[in-house]
Amino acid sequence: MKSKKMFALTMTALMTTSIALAGCSGDGKSADGKVELTFMFRGNPEELKAYKATVKRFEEANKDVKVTMVQTAPDQYDTKLKSAIAGRKVPDVFFYNPAQVKAYVNSGVLLDITKNVEGSKDIQLEDIWKKGVDKYRYDGKVLGKGAIYGLPKDLGPFALGYNKTMFEKAKVPxxxxxKPYTWDEFIQVxxxxxxxxxxxxxxxxYGTGFNVNWALQPFVWSNGADWINEEGTKVTIDDPKFIEALQFFVDQQLKYKVTPSIGESQTLDTYQRWMKGQLAFFPVGPWDMAAFKDQLKFEYDLLPWPAGSTGKPxxxxxxxGIGVGSTTQHQKEATELAMYLSANQEGQ
Known part of the structure; x- marks a missing residue:
C-alpha cells in the first residue's frame, strides 16, 4: 500500500512538472504577445525568494519577456529534469550538473551559447571564474575546452560545520x-x-551525517589519493590509499556507528537532522547561509575537514551550471536570461 502511494505521489510530481513545462509549447508566446520562457531550477525557500526577485528585475528590463519559474527540491531536481527531457519538454533555461555536459551536448539537449556570451556587452568572461566557465566547455572530444554550453550558477565550497552548542553542552573541547583532526581524533569526538x-x-x-557525493572527496584527497591520475588517463580507485579512505568513510556508519543507518536516514535525512540540531558535524555550503541564519536553533561554526595520511585537510x-535548452524557440532571450542569472552584475 505504501509503495502504491509513493508511486502515485511520484507520478503526480512528474506530471506537475510536465504541465508547468508544457507552457513553452506552441509559438512560445503568452496571450499578451510576450515571449514566454521557462526557467527550471532547484533550491531552498531562501534561494527561491532571491531568484524570484532577480527574475522580476530581468522582466522589468525586458518588457517583452515573461518567465515562468519551475522550482523543485534539490533531491528531486535531477529526476524531474530528466523526465522533462525524456518527454521532450526541455526548459528554455535550467540548472544542470557539469558532469552532464558531455551527455547533454551529445544528445542535443544543450544549446551552444558561445557567440552570445562572447559578444555580450553586459558581461565579460574575464570577470567570471575561469574554472567555473571551463566546467561548461566542450569541443566534442575534451571537456573544459571549446564551445560554451552554460555558465556557472556558482562555484561553491563545502566547508565542514560543527554544532557548537552540542559541543558546549557535552563539555567537549x-x-x-x-589544526585539523586526525581521522582517529575525529572518530573519538x-x-x-x-x-x-x-x-x-x-x-x-549522531556525530556525522555525510553524503558520499560531496563528502568522500575530502577524505580521499587528504589521504593522498584521487579518482584519476593527474594526466586524466587512468582510473586510480584501486590505489590502497583510496581504498583506505573509502573504508574509513564507510566505517563511520557500519563500524563506529557515529552516523545514522540507511534506514534512519530514509526516515529523516541528514540535512534535516542537522537543521534539528541532531548532528555534530555536517557539510556547509555558502548557499545554506540564509536558511541557517533564520532556522537553526543552535550556534554553529566551521573547522577544517579531518586530515588523512598527508596531514593536510x-x-x-x-x-x-545554467544552460539553455536547444529546443527553445527564443534562443536570444533565453541566453540573455541565462547570462543575467549567472554573470550580469545587476543580476548577481
Whole structure:
C-alpha cells in the first residue's frame, strides 16, 4: 500500500512538472504577445525568494519577456529534469550538473551559447571564474575546452560545520580552526557526541551525517589519493590509499556507528537532522547561509575537514551550471536570461 502511494505521489510530481513545462509549447508566446520562457531550477525557500526577485528585475528590463519559474527540491531536481527531457519538454533555461555536459551536448539537449556570451556587452568572461566557465566547455572530444554550453550558477565550497552548542553542552573541547583532526581524533569526538539523550534505547543525536557525493572527496584527497591520475588517463580507485579512505568513510556508519543507518536516514535525512540540531558535524555550503541564519536553533561554526595520511585537510568545490535548452524557440532571450542569472552584475 505504501509503495502504491509513493508511486502515485511520484507520478503526480512528474506530471506537475510536465504541465508547468508544457507552457513553452506552441509559438512560445503568452496571450499578451510576450515571449514566454521557462526557467527550471532547484533550491531552498531562501534561494527561491532571491531568484524570484532577480527574475522580476530581468522582466522589468525586458518588457517583452515573461518567465515562468519551475522550482523543485534539490533531491528531486535531477529526476524531474530528466523526465522533462525524456518527454521532450526541455526548459528554455535550467540548472544542470557539469558532469552532464558531455551527455547533454551529445544528445542535443544543450544549446551552444558561445557567440552570445562572447559578444555580450553586459558581461565579460574575464570577470567570471575561469574554472567555473571551463566546467561548461566542450569541443566534442575534451571537456573544459571549446564551445560554451552554460555558465556557472556558482562555484561553491563545502566547508565542514560543527554544532557548537552540542559541543558546549557535552563539555567537549571545541575544534581548533587552524589544526585539523586526525581521522582517529575525529572518530573519538564523534563517538562522544553520538548519544541516546532520553534513555529510550535509540540514538537521538549522531556525530556525522555525510553524503558520499560531496563528502568522500575530502577524505580521499587528504589521504593522498584521487579518482584519476593527474594526466586524466587512468582510473586510480584501486590505489590502497583510496581504498583506505573509502573504508574509513564507510566505517563511520557500519563500524563506529557515529552516523545514522540507511534506514534512519530514509526516515529523516541528514540535512534535516542537522537543521534539528541532531548532528555534530555536517557539510556547509555558502548557499545554506540564509536558511541557517533564520532556522537553526543552535550556534554553529566551521573547522577544517579531518586530515588523512598527508596531514593536510582537503575540501570539495562544486558547481551548478545554467544552460539553455536547444529546443527553445527564443534562443536570444533565453541566453540573455541565462547570462543575467549567472554573470550580469545587476543580476548577481
Amino acid at each position: 571545541l575544534p581548533d580552526k587552524d 564523534a563517538k562522544k557526541l553520538t548519544k541516546d539523550t532520553n534513555g529510550d534505547g535509540k540514538m537521538d543525536q 582537503a575540501g570539495w568545490v562544486g558547481s551548478l
